[in-house]
Amino acid sequence: MTLPDALSGPAGADHTFQVDLRGLVDLLSHHLYSSPRIYLRELLQNAVDALTARHGLAPDAPADAFGIRLHADGSVVRVEDDGVGLTEADVHSFLATIGRSSKRAEQITEQRGDFIGQFGIGLLSCFLVADEIHVLSRSARTPDAPAVEWRGRGDGSYSIRTLPTSARPHPGTTVTLTPRADAAEWTRPAQVHALARTFGSLLPYPVTFADGTAGQAGPGASVNPEPAPWARTYPTPGARSRALAAYGEETFGFTPLDTIELDLPAVGLQGIACVLPETVPAGRRHGHRVYVKGMLLSEQAEEILPEWAFFVRCVIDAESLRPTASRESLYEDDTLAAVRDALAERLRAWIARVAASDPELLSRFLHAHHLAVKSLAVHDDEILRMLLPWLPFETTDGHTTLDEFARTHRTVLVTSSVEEFRQVAAIASAAGLGVVNGGYTYDRDLVHRLPEIRPEAVVADLDPETLTAHLDPVDRETELAAAAYLAQARDALAVFDCDVALRTFQPASAPALLVDSREARHERTRSRLAREQQGGLWGDILGALRQDAPRAQLILNQLNPLVRTALTIDEPELARTSAEALYGQAALLSRRPLRPAESSLINRSFLDLLAHALRKDS
Numbered sequence: 265m266t267l268p269d270a271l272s273g274p275a276g277a278d279h280t281f282q283v284d285l286r287g288l289v290d291l292l293s294h295h296l297y298s299s300p301r302i303y304l305r306e307l308l309q310n311a312v313d314a315l316t317a318r319h320g321l322a323p324d325a326p327a328d329a330f331g332i333r334l335h336a337d338g339s340v341v342r343v344e345d346d347g348v349g350l351t352e353a354d355v356h357s358f359l360a361t362i363g364r365s366s367k368r369a370e371q372i373t374e375q376r377g378d379f380i381g382q383f384g385i386g387l388l389s390c391f392l393v394a395d396e397i398h399v400l401s402r403s404a405r406t407p408d409a410p411a412v413e414w415r416g417r418g419d420g421s422y423s424i425r426t427l428p429t430s431a432r433p434h435p436g437t438t439v440t441l442t443p444r445a446d447a448a449e450w451t452r453p454a455q456v457h458a459l460a461r462t463f464g465s466l467l468p469y470p471v472t473f474a475d476g477t478a479g480q481a482g483p484g485a486s487v488n489p490e491p492a493p494w495a496r497t498y499p500t501p502g503a504r505s506r507a508l509a510a511y512g513e514e515t516f517g518f519t520p521l522d523t524i525e526l527d528l529p530a531v532g533l534q535g536i537a538c539v540l541p542e543t544v545p546a547g548r549r550h551g552h553r554v555y556v557k558g559m560l561l562s563e564q565a566e567e568i569l570p571e572w573a574f575f576v577r578c579v580i581d582a583e584s585l586r587p588t589a590s591r592e593s594l595y596e597d598d599t600l601a602a603v604r605d606a607l608a609e610r611l612r613a614w615i616a617r618v619a620a621s622d623p624e625l626l627s628r629f630l631h632a633h634h635l636a637v638k639s640l641a642v643h644d645d646e647i648l649r650m651l652l653p654w655l656p657f658e659t660t661d662g663h664t665t666l667d668e669f670a671r672t673h674r675t676v677l678v679t680s681s682v683e684e685f686r687q688v689a690a691i692a693s694a695a696g697l698g699v700v701n702g703g704y705t706y707d708r709d710l711v712h713r714l715p716e717i718r719p720e721a722v723v724a725d726l727d728p729e730t731l732t733a734h735l736d737p738v739d740r741e742t743e744l745a746a747a748a749y750l751a752q753a754r755d756a757l758a759v760f761d762c763d764v765a766l767r768t769f770q771p772a773s774a775p776a777l778l779v780d781s782r783e784a785r786h787e788r789t790r791s792r793l794a795r796e797q798q799g800g801l802w803g804d805i806l807g808a809l810r811q812d813a814p815r816a817q818l819i820l821n822q823l824n825p826l827v828r829t830a831l832t833i834d835e836p837e838l839a840r841t842s843a844e845a846l847y848g849q850a851a852l853l854s855r856r857p858l859r860p861a862e863s864s865l866i867n868r869s870f871l872d873l874l875a876h877a878l879r880k881d882s
């Protein structure tokens with residue numbers, strides 16, 4: 265496998281590159297292949313390619329005329345095929361020349377797509393588990409040529425000799441490895457069998473495995489007893505879909521919500537997409553299982569579907585996708601891009617079909633994947649049109665679909681934050697207003713697009729100020745009677761930049777509403793910092809940014825019995841404490857994070873009220 269030789273010529277000495285095979289194998293094992301186990305895939309793949317070439321010579325031979333036999337007994341691993349075989353010249357130019365592949369040779373360019381290999385390096389992976397590769401081959405193209413025996417060694421040397429045809433009565437190739445002791449993990453019989461099943465269960469030619477034990481004198485166990493589940497025939501469509509679902513379950517370990525058949529004849533692609541029955545945490549992408557010409561390429565391929573499709577896991581087998589040299593991922597070429605688009609289209613078509621004809625499945629699908637669908641609908645008008653009405657949102661009527669909500673509320677109001685929704689939900693719903701929580705990612709944008717699909721729907725933003733404007737003012741007399749208490753309360757809450765007002769609103773059980781938007785709070789923090797930093801660089805910058813900071817508002821509910829009693833308190837300390845307690849309770853209800861000063865206010869007012877109650881009792 266080395267190519268030394270220096271050629272002297274008139275223009276100076278020409279030299280030929282030399283290959284340090286050990287260095288090369290080290291490079292492959294550390295940087296190209298994920299694990300030594302792939303030596304078996306490379307051997308299988310060479311055998312498959314050899315069978316494909318053999319069928320090219322005998323186009324009328326049935327698919328099972330030629331096969332592959334694996335043997336592992338603990339001391340050797342052997343892969344024997346009935347493929348096209350090699351002559352002595354082939355061995356020199358292909359087997360023993362790194363980087364040269366018979367599958368790229370010019371005369372077969374038109375067939376190149378039929379083969380899995382093309383780089384001329386795969387055989388080197390055998391050095392990951394053995395120091396010597398032994399090959400015995402006989403050519404089917406040149407049947408009269410003698411059998412040829414080749415021994416390639418990890419130090420870069422090789423020997424070759426021809427043998428009488430009786431040494432190999434039929435065309436084909438046998439590769440034998442004597443594993444190193446440190447590679448036992450990958451070459452034990454059970455492991456070889458398992459690897460053969462992993463990589464080869466969908467191969468189109470008969471593959472058997474034998475471990476040489478007494479009970480296995482025959483051809484051994486089939487590695488691929490049945491064709492791929494999508495390539496089998498079934499008595500009924502129901503039997504077919506049950507078999508595909510069972511295959512999905514066996515492959516991925518979950519019962520699919522549904523199984524979508526994938527079939528792209530233009531690129532020879534077939535397979536299934538299994539819809540995950542549960543929500544996938546955002547950002548976590550599941551890999552797909554990709555076979556190329558029946559050979560497992562990757563169990564973690566991500567590139568065959570767009571990012572939004574994280575609610576499915578696929579198994580596909582494709583003729584025309586091109587593996588990279590590591591054969592563990594796919595070339596990012598035009599074919600892959602077209603396949604990705606076409607598969608995405610299939611998933612869309614599935615969604616459309618389910619939306620139109622299977623409400624029960626649709627609701628289970630959306631229950632698990634509404635977030636994925638929402639992220640998709642934002643950019644995909646087609647999905648938006650099909651699914652927006654069925655997507656669940658948090659509303660003042662509880663969790664419900666937008667369609668149902670829009671039917672009950674002529675105007676759909678939407679808040680811009682979760683906090684605002686929490687503040688106004690109870691009061692808005694008591695006032696008969698329909699409000700959607702627009703605070704979650706995508707939700708506000710999506711709700712605003714409802715009129716595109718339901719032109720009769722009216723959608724408007726709802727901010728807390730708008731809501732308070734709709735609360736009924738109290739009459740003049742009540743306002744006057746409460747003035748002293750309100751002044752005490754304003755004074756007590758001035759540290760929070762909070763104004764206090766009195767209104768009447770439903771439900772009467774709500775004592776107070778704290779109206780405060782996040783922007784307003786940020787604005788107040790900025791103003792405070794600017795005041796504290798006055799004169800310094802930061803003070804100038806923050807001061808320049810300062811706008812009129814909107815104040816928070818604590819709106820007391822005059823219909824609430826507790827508030828009515830509080831308004832009559834004339835003891836100043838108790839009035840302040842009760843106002844602080846009402847503020848604290850309203851802040852807690854809004855479920856926004858409390859500032860440290862607010863937490864200590866809640867503590868203090870609670871203890872003060874307790875002390876007051878106990879004093880009164882004693």
Ligand SMILES: Nc1ncnc2c1ncn2[C@@H]1O[C@H](COP(=O)(O)OP(=O)(O)OP(=O)(O)O)[C@@H](O)[C@H]1O
Nearest residue numbers: 310314358359365366381382383384385386387437
């Ligand atoms: N079982 C086999 N039968 C016939 N020829 C073989 C066999 N195994 C290897 N060869 C020959 O040896 C060459 C080199 O094999 P190798 O596995 O290194 O590369 P490849 O299969 O051509 O490409 P890749 O690096 O993509 O696998 C092949 O192109 C083929 O001509």
